[in-house]
Amino acid sequence: MSTVPNLLAAACALALCAAAAAAPAPARSAPPSPSGDKPAAKVANCATQVEANDMMQFDVGSIAIPASCGTFRITLKHVGKLPVTAMGHDLVVARAADMAGIATDGMNAGAAANYLKPGDARVIAHTKLVGGGQSDTVGIPVARLKSGGPFVFFCSFPGHSVLMKGTISVG
Numbered sequence: 001m002s003t004v005p006n007l008l009a010a011a012c013a014l015a016l017c018a019a020a021a022a023a024p025a026p027a028r029s030a031p032p033s034p035s036g037d038k039p040a041a042k043v044a045n046c047a048t049q050v051e052a053n054d055m056m057q058f059d060v061g062s063i064a065i066p067a068s069c070g071t072f073r074i075t076l077k078h079v080g081k082l083p084v085t086a087m088g089h090d091l092v093v094a095r096a097a098d099m100a101g102i103a104t105d106g107m108n109a110g111a112a113a114n115y116l117k118p119g120d121a122r123v124i125a126h127t128k129l130v131g132g133g134q135s136d137t138v139g140i141p142v143a144r145l146k147s148g149g150p151f152v153f154f155c156s157f158p159g160h161s162v163l164m165k166g167t168i169s170v171g
């Protein structure tokens with residue numbers, strides 16, 4: 001008898017083996033998270049850094065502030081390249097219920113006012129409006145966040161708060 005059929009069988013077995021090895025592995029990543037879900041900010045020494053980019057995104061979705069902090073410092077770092085006039089970002093802290101009103105009044109105040117109504121009492125704290133490569137740090141009096149929430153952070157550049165927003169909690 002010939003060995004050819006055996007060789008073919010062996011070749012086929014190898015091919016099946018290779019095909020099986022090349023098949024996509026079973027999904028083992030975490031289930032899809034809700035759209036817009038972002039990680040929590042890394043907090044240390046009553047401070048954190050939030051990055052903003054040219055894609056109109058913050059890199060974190062929430063900031064948990066230790067209740068023991070008197071002042072909490074947030075550094076906003078614009079890691080993009082676009083100028084402030086095209087893709088400016090700031091980080092505004094306010095009650096969630098005030099976000100839309102602050103953003104609308106900020107848009108109406110215009111670029112000359114850095115898209116915040118001058119003296120807006122609803123604004124608890126805010127950084128400067130920065131462009132690509134720039135950063136700014138703001139200190140937040142944590143006592144202002146211990147009642148009256150929930151609180152948020154967002155960007156007041158026109159239209160940005162749709163995507164550029166997150167929650168702030170104290171605990």
Ligand code: CO
Nearest residue numbers: 088089155160
């Ligand atoms: Co922005």
